[in-house]
Amino acid sequence: MSTTALAVRLFLSSAGESNDAVIVGDIHSADLGGDTLRGILIPCGTAPQPASYPVAPGRYVVSATLPSGMVLTEDAVAEAGRETAVDFVMTDSPYESHSWQYLMGNIEPESVYRSSATIPLAESVSSRSMVAPAAGPDGALPETPFADPSPHATWIGDAPPESWSFASMLALDQDDGALERFVAEGRPLTLTGPDVAGGLVTPLYRFGPGGPVGTPGSPSGRRQFLVVEAAGAVRLVTLPLPWGPHEVEVLVNLRQSPTGSAVAVTVRDPVRGAGLAYMAQGALDTAARLFTDVEAMLFSKSANPLAAAAGAYVLIGTDHSATETYWDPWLDRLATEFPWLADGAILRSVRLLRRVAAAGRPGAGTPVFDRDLAREQARAGLIEAVDRGIPYYMLGLAWLVEGLSAFPDDPVCALRLDQVRRLSWLADMREPFLILDLRQRST
Incomplete structure (x- = not known):
C-alpha cells in the first residue's frame, strides 16, 4: 500500500553550482x-531531492524557517496513498552567484538592487551597511551616500599568534598605523578580479582550505583574516578556515538598507x-537539528575542530x-588538543560554571562533583582562553564576558574582562564569526 506523505524542498536560483543546503521547518495539521x-x-x-514525511490524509500548513528569521509557508493537501509535493521557491536573488547568501538572509531580494525606486536607504550608522554615512556636527545625516564606496579587501593568510591577542586587536582600533603593521606581518594579498563576484555593490570573496579561490600557492597559517575597507570604514573579518573541504564566503554589502549584512561570513x-x-x-x-554529530566532527580522521566548537x-x-x-x-578534548582555539577553553569553562550554577539551585540535590574545584578549573580556563587570543565565534566573546563576570573580585579576571568588554563594543553581534568594526569615518 502506498504511503501518504508530503515531499518538501526549497528551490534556489541556478548559478552553475550546487548551492545545496538544509534548513529547518514544521508541518502543522x-x-x-x-x-x-x-x-x-x-x-x-x-x-534538490525532496525529503518525504509520512502524514495522515488531510490539510496541512508547511513552514520553512530561514536563517534570517523569516518564515515561509505553503498550504498542502495530503491525499491518501500519494506523495504530495510541497515546493518553496526563493529564486529572486539579486545575483545567481549570491543564492546561498540570499538563503542565509545576508542580502535583499532582486527588486532592492535592480530598482532604484524601491531601495530603502539607511537612516543611521547602525544599519547593516558597510558605508552608512556618519552624522555631521549637527547630528544630521547626509542626503546622499558616498560617491565611490568601492571596497578594498586584503587577505592575511598567516597572521602570527601575537596578532590574535586582545591587546593587539584593541590597538588596531586605537592606532591608525597598527592595522598596516598587522597586515604587513601577515603577508597581505589584495583580492581583485576573478576572485570577486557580484560587482562593486555586493562583492563576494571566496576562500578554500588553502586560501582565496583562484589563487593557488597562497601561504596560509593557523589563522586567516580579511581586512575590508570602503569609504573610510574598516572591518577585520575572522575566516573560519579550514572548514574541511568546504569553501567560506565573505559578502560585503555596500547597499545602504536596513536589512542584509554589512559584512557576512558563511560556510558552504x-x-x-x-x-x-x-x-x-x-x-x-x-541549530541543534543540524549539529547532531559533534563526536564525528571532533573524532573522525578528518577532524574539524571549528565545526565541533559550533x-x-x-x-x-x-x-x-x-x-x-x-x-x-569532548569539551575536554577541544580545550586541550587544540591550544590555538580559544573557543575550546571558553566552552569547557562556561560548561563548568553552568553545571555549578545548576547544582546550586533549590531541589537540585547533592552535587555529584566538587563545585569549588569546578569553579577554580573554570577560572583557569577562562584566563587561558583570553591569553590564547580572540575566539573565532561571536558567541565565544559573549560567553567570555559571562564567564569572567562570575569572578568580580578577582583582579586577574577583572583585567581580562575589561579587554574582552572593550573588544565586544567593536564586534558585530549579528554574525556567527567575529567581525570587528575598527573605525568608521566621514569622507
Missing part, C-alpha cells in the same frame, strides 16, 4: 485529526551552514543540567 511534525529538515538547492557546508546562521540569531534549538556551543546552550553528559569529555 489544519485539521483536528492530522499529524504535526516539528523540526523537519528541508533540502535546498537548484534541483550543506549540512551545517544554515546551523551557523541559526546559532548567530540565538535560535540554538533550531556544535558544542549549541549543546551547551540547550542543555542546562548539572550532571555530566556523554559529550562533556
Whole structure:
C-alpha cells in the first residue's frame, strides 16, 4: 500500500553550482485529526531531492524557517496513498552567484538592487551597511551616500599568534598605523578580479582550505583574516578556515538598507551552514537539528575542530543540567588538543560554571562533583582562553564576558574582562564569526 506523505524542498536560483543546503521547518495539521511534525529538515538547492514525511490524509500548513528569521509557508493537501509535493521557491536573488547568501538572509531580494525606486536607504550608522554615512556636527545625516564606496579587501593568510591577542586587536582600533603593521606581518594579498563576484555593490570573496579561490600557492597559517575597507570604514573579518573541504564566503554589502549584512561570513557546508546562521540569531534549538554529530566532527580522521566548537556551543546552550553528559569529555578534548582555539577553553569553562550554577539551585540535590574545584578549573580556563587570543565565534566573546563576570573580585579576571568588554563594543553581534568594526569615518 502506498504511503501518504508530503515531499518538501526549497528551490534556489541556478548559478552553475550546487548551492545545496538544509534548513529547518514544521508541518502543522489544519485539521483536528492530522499529524504535526516539528523540526523537519528541508533540502535546498537548484534541483534538490525532496525529503518525504509520512502524514495522515488531510490539510496541512508547511513552514520553512530561514536563517534570517523569516518564515515561509505553503498550504498542502495530503491525499491518501500519494506523495504530495510541497515546493518553496526563493529564486529572486539579486545575483545567481549570491543564492546561498540570499538563503542565509545576508542580502535583499532582486527588486532592492535592480530598482532604484524601491531601495530603502539607511537612516543611521547602525544599519547593516558597510558605508552608512556618519552624522555631521549637527547630528544630521547626509542626503546622499558616498560617491565611490568601492571596497578594498586584503587577505592575511598567516597572521602570527601575537596578532590574535586582545591587546593587539584593541590597538588596531586605537592606532591608525597598527592595522598596516598587522597586515604587513601577515603577508597581505589584495583580492581583485576573478576572485570577486557580484560587482562593486555586493562583492563576494571566496576562500578554500588553502586560501582565496583562484589563487593557488597562497601561504596560509593557523589563522586567516580579511581586512575590508570602503569609504573610510574598516572591518577585520575572522575566516573560519579550514572548514574541511568546504569553501567560506565573505559578502560585503555596500547597499545602504536596513536589512542584509554589512559584512557576512558563511560556510558552504550543506549540512551545517544554515546551523551557523541559526546559532548567530540565538535560535540554538533550531541549530541543534543540524549539529547532531559533534563526536564525528571532533573524532573522525578528518577532524574539524571549528565545526565541533559550533556544535558544542549549541549543546551547551540547550542543555542546562548539572550532571555530566556523554559529550562533556569532548569539551575536554577541544580545550586541550587544540591550544590555538580559544573557543575550546571558553566552552569547557562556561560548561563548568553552568553545571555549578545548576547544582546550586533549590531541589537540585547533592552535587555529584566538587563545585569549588569546578569553579577554580573554570577560572583557569577562562584566563587561558583570553591569553590564547580572540575566539573565532561571536558567541565565544559573549560567553567570555559571562564567564569572567562570575569572578568580580578577582583582579586577574577583572583585567581580562575589561579587554574582552572593550573588544565586544567593536564586534558585530549579528554574525556567527567575529567581525570587528575598527573605525568608521566621514569622507
